[in-house]
Amino acid sequence: MKIYEKAPAKINLMLDVLHKRPDGYHEVEMIMTMVDLADRLEMEALSRDTIIISSQAGYIPLDEKNLAFQAAKLIKERYNVRSGVYIHLDKNIPVAAGLAGGSSDAAATLRGLNRLWDLGIPVEELKQLGAELGSDVPFCITGGTALATGRGELLTPLPNPPQCWVVLAKLPINVSTAEIYGRFRSEEVVAHPSANRMRQAIETSSFQGVCEELGNVLEEVTLKLYPEVAHLKETMLKLGADGVLMSGSGPTVFGLVSKEAKVSRIYNGLRGFCKEVYAVRLLT
């Protein structure tokens, strides 16, 4: 039997870092939502007790370093599953981009294997398993739009933001999330974004409000290291995006655009100097 799961990319509409915790992680306040840019996973049960990963993408690990492999290993061990699985990853989400590509693959693997092996694991338990793999994985289990606190694993569901276009652009820089958090200094933050105000903008379906409340304190670190990301933000704004922000720890920059007529102008303008550009819709 074969089953299929879609693993969409996330963007952070706002991201604030409160303080560093004794366990080394940072306490955060973020509002995340999904966009219609997704990896596709195909999973097939194997009678042999093994996990095999394949992908058309040449640039991701296919061994135990792959987050889908780690997810399969975790669920197999925790629920005493003796059979194996073959997982094919059709990668479309750029890697190490701030779009949670690996986390979403891990979440899709947990959801998929729960079905494939008929384990009946409740969604809250799947989220707890996901938290063992990474801070973004619990959000990726259910997706939608949510306020995330703690290290990112404590989730409060929110309504979806007003529908719009999302133009994503990733420069050929690979950013390490651990390095960006490691270089973050809370005393250097000039302005903290507000989760409450972003939440209000979403709840009142105000597109303008969402654009005004976009904010990510990790930009201060990544943009200093890579000034070309700041240049990309400015270019996207000049081309007419209504609101622009870096997602997660970067380097992907996204622009929210309400009018379809503006999208191709922004897309084509960016393609001039950035190879990886996508124009998608929010996943509502």
Ligand SMILES: C[C@](O)(CO)[C@H](O)COP(=O)(O)OP(=O)(O)OC[C@H]1O[C@@H](n2ccc(N)nc2=O)[C@H](O)[C@@H]1O
């Ligand atoms: C930047 C974001 O993607 C925004 O959604 C997340 O906060 C990061 O989520 P993630 O990639 O799933 O992160 P993890 O795999 O859990 O952690 C990678 C590394 O980032 C740092 N990290 C991550 C999350 C967090 N709240 N505080 C941290 O300091 C830690 O050094 C950790 O070792």
Ligand SMILES: Nc1ncnc2c1ncn2[C@@H]1O[C@H](COP(=O)(O)OP(=O)(O)OP(=O)(O)O)[C@@H](O)[C@H]1O
């Ligand atoms: N299934 C996977 N897809 C992509 N990258 C993977 C996967 N498994 C492991 N990795 C590794 O994880 C690292 C981070 O990749 P990923 O695309 O998940 O980053 P990201 O988009 O910045 O995630 P986040 O936004 O959660 O920080 C890369 O070094 C990559 O080699």
